Amino acid sequence: MKLIARDLSAGYGPRSVFENLGVELPAGAFTVIVGPNACGKSTLLRTLARLLPVRHGSVLLDGADIHSLPTREVARRLGVLPQSPLVxxxxxxxxxxxxxxxxxxxxxxxxxxxxxxxxxxxxxxxxxxxxxxxxxxxxxxxxxxxxxxxxxxxxxTEALLLDEPTTFLDLAHQVEVLDLLGRMRDDGRTVVAVLHDLNQAARYADHLVAMRDGRVVASGAPREIVTAELVRNVFGLDCVVVPCPVTGAPLVVPA
Amino acid sequence: MRVKGRTVAVSAIILVLLVVAFVVALCLGKPYVAPGDVLRSLFGEVTPYDVVVQRLRLPRVVLAVVVGACFGVAGALIQSVARNPLASPDVVGITQGAGLAATIALTSGAAAVVIAPAALGGGLLAAAVVLGLGARHGLAAQRFVLAGVAVAIALRALTEIVMLTAEPIDGQRAHIWLVGTLAGRGWTETSWLAITLLVLLPVLAWAGWALRTSALDDDTAKGLGVRPVARRAGLAAVGVLLAAMVTAQVGAVDFVALVAPQVARRLVRAERPPLIAAALTGSLLVVLADLAGRLLFAPTQLPAGVITAAIGGPYLLFLLVRRKS
Structure with missing residues (x-):
């Protein structure tokens, strides 16, 4: 199941978080959205999951506009896990x-x-x-x-969107959750998550979307797009990118 | 999940207690009628107690059952929507709205048939104001309850003004109406409430299902294909309608809607009040309160509303103390 955002604008109250944003999330892949605090990554996920209304543009779920489909029908095709839900x-x-x-x-x-x-x-x-x-x-x-x-x-559902599913977990539990999400992708699901940790993102994602100030700065396979230049661009951090000794995925080490 | 075994067991036990209380309420009083005679009279045999059992006591006890069920369900719905055990129709202003409207009708010389519709309208209007104030924030729990408490206090004050400035005799009538009583009431009130419950039955079946997402936060509920604000509004509307309807028929039998759902919830150990158990608990409570009101200071009869209020006060304290620990 493929999710496409076209010309998307959204925000809270008078504040606009992003405008005319376009992004494609490939079917059957594990996509991770990364970026510094307040870059709009959670807002993008919430808009993709129709938790937040769009101001302009559309979110297409296999070609159909998610915000005009009956919400129950969407819920049979797309699952959402919000950030720290109330128990x-x-x-x-x-x-x-x-x-x-x-x-x-x-x-x-x-x-x-x-x-x-x-x-x-x-x-x-x-x-x-x-x-x-x-x-x-x-x-x-x-x-x-x-x-x-x-x-x-x-x-x-065929697709699952998760907003910072590893926040507030210790490292072992973070890995546990990410492994679980990887297995769900292996079962053929489309998985999309917002993550804070760039190294975990680079290790687990098939497709990475890097955001800054409400714009998508880069997107693609982690091995192709994660460079020292990108990290400086997105996070404003000087770093060295080396291959991860376990998986070979790019590993970001602050300089 | 499916209905849990514990919910069924607790409901069954309360139902048995209710049946026992029902028969006891028909037995006790002056004259005392033995249970055997009560049952014979109920099942169609001609007995010397037919007038006492069937004409005097039965209508009142049946009314108590229906009134308690309405209050129990109304309280369970409103508490679930507000996610707050204090949010019941008699705390958030619905009862007070009905009371003010009834007081105005009673003191302005309106015909007796106007009182109940006026009270119903008053209750609904008060609820509309409270929900309107709460809706600006998507009916978020705390705001809704606070708005309700504020509206309740204002309405109560207005009611006092109307009562005190009216002719003393009218003020007295209004005062009696305000404290809910089942004395002198029976089949007419019962049929109105029974019709209301029957008409609402499919809606209540929906409510029992829809309530399952009421404890989830809005984003999680939306993710499950629910429109949480619309659903809360629908559930609250059903609760409000029931509460206003029952208050219009018998006056303010306070605290039943507050206490019954929470007692039921604790007994079944659920995260929100179960509808059927709350209805049964409400019925049991009102039957016992009315019986106690009839017997405690006989021949003086205390309104059921006084007894329930006397139970409700300490219960509120208990809730406050419990929440801290």
Whole structure:
């Protein structure tokens, strides 16, 4: 599933965050959006996910405008994990993952065997099956993030957008979540995430989008676009780019 | 998820308690009627107690069941939308709106048939003002509750002014109306409320399902294909309609809508009040409150609203103390 933003403008209140922005997110790939604070990367993700209305332009999901499609239909094709979502008090893991089935249900047909199967499968994929009956608000940050990802997996969408899914996690849990997202891409899903850590982005992304001041500065495969010059351009940081000793992906070391 | 086993078990237990309370309420009073005689009379046999059981007590107890259910569901809906256990129709101004409208009608010499529609209109109007103030921020929880409390206080003050400046006898009538009572009420009020509940039944089925996303934040809900503001507005509208309708029929039986949903929520250990358990708990509460009001100071009858308010005060304190720990 391919996402294209055309001539896109969005913002909050009187403030415009970006204008006439164009970006293409390839199907079946893991795309990571990076950039300094306040560059508009989260706003772009929220607009792509129709959490924020567009002011101008359009977001095309396989050619159809996402903001004019029925939101339930979009939710069956595109999952979203917002930044630090609110955990309902006392809700169990299985219960929360079950809410991912919302777009497939209606009030006269609230729960089916298909829903149970999808929840079971999603918990297995995200590795939270053992936690099914635990209260989500009593889990560690890493476990909790995997539960939220399980919820979006239960939604069974072809594409998934995540806003800073690794923020507030320690390093081991960050890697755990990124590995999980990589496996989802291997299953054929289109995965798009906003990440803070450029090195993690370069290691995990198939396609990288670098933003600054509401503009896309560069996009493409990390090995092709991550250079010392780009990092200086985007982050204003002098650095050396060396190949990562484990994967060969570009590794940014501050000079 | 599916309905949990615990929710079903708790609901069943409350239902059994409600049936017991129902029969007990038909037995107790002057004269005392034995349970066997009550049941015989109810199931069509001719007994010497038919007048007491069927004419005097039954309409009132049935009304108590329906009133409690309406308050329980209304409170559960509004508390869920506001994500706040304090947000109930008697805290956020709906009851006070109905009270002000009823007071104006009662003190201006309007015909008796006008009182209930006036109260209904007042309740809905107050809710519209509160929701309008809250809607500017997408019906975000805290603002909505604060706006409601402010509106409730203002309406209460206006009601006092209207009562105090009216003829003493009219003021007295308004005062009696304001404290909700089931005395002298019965089948007429019951049928209005039963019709309301029946008409709203499909809507309530929708509400039970739609509530499942009410505890999620807006972005997460949107991601699941929900329009959260529209959904909150719809759920709140159903709760408001029920609360205004029941208050218009029996006056302000305070705190039932506040207490019943939270008691039910604690019993089933859910993140929000379950609708059916809240309805049953509300029914049980009003049946017991009305029974206590009838018996405690007999032959003087206390309005059910006084008893529920007496329970509600300490409960509010309990909530405040509990929240800190």
């Amino acid at each position: 309902p008090e006392g809700v169990t893991v299985r219960d929360l993952v079950g809410r991912g089935r919302q777009p497939h249900q209606s009030w006269w047909r609230q729960w089916s065997d298909q829903d149970s199967a999808a929840v079971h499968e999603a918990m297995g994929q995200a590795g939270v099956g053992d936690l099914a009956t635990r209260a989500v608000d009593q889990l560690s940050g890493g476990q909790r993030q995997r539960v939220w990802i399980a919820m979006t997996l239960a939604q069974q």
